[in-house]
Amino acid sequence: MRPILECQKLTKKYGNFFALSNVDLSLERGKIVGLLGPNGSGKTTLIKLANGLLTPTEGHIMINGLEPGPATKKIVSYLPDHSFFNGHMKVKHLMAYYADFYRNFSTERALKMLDALEIDKDKRLNALSKGAQEKVQLVLVMSRDADLYILDEPIGGVDPAARDYILRTILSNYSENSTVLISTHLITDIEQVLDHVIFLQNGQISLNTSVDEIRTEYGKSVDALFREVFKC
Amino acid sequence: MPWNLDDDRPIYLQLMERIQHDIVSGTYQPGDKLPSVRDLAVDAAVNPNTMQKALSELERCGLVYSQRTSGRFITDDAGLIRQMRTEMAKEHIRDFFVQMHKLGFSDEETLDMIRRTLKGETHETDS
Amino acid sequence: MLGRLIKYDLKSSGKLFILLHGIFLIFCILMRFIYMDRLDLLAPVDEKMLVVSLLLFFTIFTVFVSALMFYTLMQIAFRYYRNLFSREGYLSWTLPVSGIQHLWAKIISGCIFMAADTLIVAAGILILATGKNIRNAYSLIADEITLQLGMTIGDFGLILLILCLASCICNVVMIYFCINIGQLFPGHRVLCAVAAYIITSTVIQTGSLIILFIFGYFPGYEFFAAEGATTFDFMINIYVISGVISAVVTVAMYIASHYIMKKKINLI
Structure with missing residues (x-):
């Protein structure tokens, strides 16, 4: 089977600044992968390239063997690191919007999760608390049967209870053939759910290995290793 | 509740120990059916692949056996x-x-x- | 997918658009009965008052129409920018839809709004100008004007309307083109889009004037020096030339937008 995500000599330049340089990467199916690195290391750039929100300066990025386009967007479910909905829309209208455009969106699943979270579907997004807004976004993203979920800082601004719920949501919704790519700098919180970690440093991959390998080899957690690698 | 896990040892080892402990202490009785990998993983808040690895290891030691269609069971061997x-x-x-x-x-x-x-x-x- | 994109475009700004244009139509109907129908154009009591009040009324009317048109343009521009290049763009661009489909959805929905605006303004003018007193007054000078125009005022108005509708496409494409140009810059993208708009419109206008000058239509003395030329002939010639210029410019701007939407997307 083709890797779900593949980068070949992927480079993205902003002016004279290399946000990513010469990244080679291949993600297997059925894994939960952590994309780790300090701010400005190129995590979001990589994610935006995978979603076709940026055009590579050089090199290629392929989703399921295809350059980002309508065909890859059908199978990628993406959660940006900030709000990306029209705040004037009601939650139920956002669900209708997703159902209209994504064939793999399950309204039933979304309803179940929104009910569990006690979110009022007749409210406008703006009228919800910031935490609730983030939950609505995650629920919609995770209610798709995607091949690749790309979650950019999904646990950034939420409280610990919500964080547990989010991790649980991710764990119970992804299927065995789908891959989840989670970018974060809060490693301790998600270390246990990851198979694999990729460390990004100044736009380059400095480590690409499994969590248990790190623990066996270094005798320390990914978080501890991260602190060591990225020591200021 | 997510299971309490140490930071410095491989996660699958710790999951194995935890399940062994549950078997020995009687939380799981001999012959009991284990929850699915996914349910166990969600319960422990760990990666399903890691849970899968822990269970496979337990299977190798014979503490757990799997039946192709109906799932995984605790050994009957008291x-x-x-x-x-x-x-x-x-x-x-x-x-x-x-x-x-x-x-x-x-x-x-x-x-x-x-x-x-x-x-x-x-x-x-x-x- | 194109249909769905258009549906959401129309839905998103339809309410306010309908409200504002509804107010305009109600204003026109009220003015027809309160003001226009009571005018005595043939034997006014106070001629000066009549002229002053007409001037005042048409000033207000023009301001109203300009405001509506400005609102429509802004609404189209903001929808395009917000939906594709602000934070919402992260959702729009991850729908299973190509950039070209987005562009066409926006062109079609934009043209629908612009055309609706034009038609509603035309309807407002019709409501105001079709009272019996006005028709009677006009009938006194109709022959002269028909002679000047080379056709009846009705036909002339219809041609003008069709030209306005056609120019909607040009306006819409130009707005999108300028926003797209703004997106090519690393920062201050809205400002760059506004600058692109000012530069583009200046270039188009200057270019048009130069071309009209080359063909001898600007200034128009030479044309009128020729024998038997009517105002209409003059205007229709100018419209044909401007039309051709607009069409060429619109196609060029579309091609540029197409290229940017396909190859040069970089959301901040």
Whole structure:
């Protein structure tokens, strides 16, 4: 089977600044992968390239063997690191919007999760608390049967209870053939759910290995290793 | 509740230990059906692949067996579980003695203290 | 998918658009009965008052129409920018839809709004100008004007309307083109889009004037010096030339937008 995500000599330049340089990467199916690195290391750039929100300066990025386009967007479910909905829309209208455009969106699943979270579907997004807004976004993203979920800082601004719920949501919704790519700098919180970690440093991959390998080899957690690698 | 896991050891090892403990302590009875990998993983808040690895390892030791269609079960072999229990107890005892050595107690002193502790004495009466 | 994109475009700004244009139509109907129908154009009591009040009324009317047109343009521009290049763009661009489909959805929905705006303004003018007193007054000068125009005022108005509708496409494409140009810059993208708009419109206008000058239509003395030329002939010639210029410019701007939407997307 083709890797779900593949980068070949992927480079993205902003002016004279290399946000990513010469990244080679291949993600297997059925894994939960952590994309780790300090701010400005190129995590979001990589994610935006995978979603076709940026055009590579050089090199290629392929989703399921295809350059980002309508065909890859059908199978990628993406959660940006900030709000990306029209705040004037009601939650139920956002669900209708997703159902209209994504064939793999399950309204039933979304309803179940929104009910569990006690979110009022007749409210406008703006009228919800910031935490609730983030939950609505995650629920919609995770209610798709995607091949690749790309979650950019999904646990950034939420409280610990919500964080547990989010991790649980991710764990119970992804299927065995789908891959989840989670970018974060809060490693301790998600270390246990990851198979694999990729460390990004100044736009380059400095480590690409499994969590248990790190623990066996270094005798320390990914978080501890991260602190060591990225020591200021 | 997510399971409590240490930071410095492989996660699958810790999951194995936890399930072994649950079997030995009777939380799971011999012959019980185990929850699905996904449910266990969600319960522990760990990656399903890691949980899968832990269960496969347990299968290799024979504590757990899987039936192709109906899932995974705890072994019916009470002897094996007893043996496992003894094994774990020995492990604890060994660890305990190592700790006592570090504190400077000889094996004899340690044993003596254990006896006295069991009799209900709370303070040392060496004087 | 194109249909769905258009549906959401129309839905998103339809309410306010309908409200504002509804107010305009009600204003026109009220003015027809309160003001226009009561005018005595043939034998006014006070001629000066009549002229002053007409001037005042048409000033207000023009301001109203300009405001509506400005609102419509802004609404189209903001929808395009917000939906594709602000934070919402992260959702729009991850729908299973190509950039070209987005562009066409926006062109079609934009043209629908612009055309609706034009038609509603035309309807407002019709409501105001079709009272019996006005028709009677006009009939006195109709022959002269028909002679000047080379056709009846009705036909002339219809041609003008069709030209306005056609120019909607040009306006819409130009807005999108300028926003797209703004997106090519690393920062201050809205400002760059506004600058692109000012530069583009200046270039188009200057270019048009130069071309009209070359063909001898600007200034128009030479044309009128020729024998038997009517105002209409003059205007229709100018419209044909401007039309051709607009069509060429629109196609060029579309091609540029197409290229940017296909190859040069970089959301901040």
